[in-house]
Amino acid sequence: MLANRYLLNGKAAEALELYRKALAQDPEKTDMECRYILAQLELRKVDQVAEFIGNMLRVHGQRALGQLESGCQGFVPTDVPKDHASITGLRALIAGDLGRAMRHLGELDPDRFPAIANLVRQLEEQRA
Numbered sequence: 001m002l003a004n005r006y007l008l009n010g011k012a013a014e015a016l017e018l019y020r021k022a023l024a025q026d027p028e029k030t031d032m033e034c035r036y037i038l039a040q041l042e043l044r045k046v047d048q049v050a051e052f053i054g055n056m057l058r059v060h061g062q063r064a065l066g067q068l069e070s071g072c073q074g075f076v077p078t079d080v081p082k083d084h085a086s087i088t089g090l091r092a093l094i095a096g097d098l099g100r101a102m103r104h105l106g107e108l109d110p111d112r113f114p115a116i117a118n119l120v121r122q123l124e125e126q127r128a
Contacts, residue, residue, distance in 0.1 A: 015039045019032055023036060031072075065126070068096075069095065085104040098123070105119065
């Protein structure tokens with residue numbers, strides 16, 4: 001798919017638009033959701049990512065995390081350089097490492113990152 005090539009070649013904005021169109025046609029495509037999130041992260045749109053994942057949790061519950069993890073298998077880069085806790089935490093989340101995600105996302109100031117704070121609350125509710 002052209003969007004995947006764009007994403008892998010550093011053209012996240014172009015990829016994002018194609019993923020958005022693909023999701024509009026088939027909103028249940030988990031692999032597209034994953035790549036949409038990755039494109040958003042490349043563009044550093046952490047609030048949008050947190051809201052998108054939060055919506056998935058509201059709609060699908062605990063199953064959403066498994067869907068993300070399976071849809072993202074082999075696509076989430078693991079050798080990224082040290083980045084902001086929001087990016088690192090969200091990448092860990094979609095890679096299936098909930099513990100690491102919660103550590104990084106929990107470090108963030110909830111007043112500065114309200115969407116992340118809401119997502120952390122939702123994740124904690126899912127874990128309970």
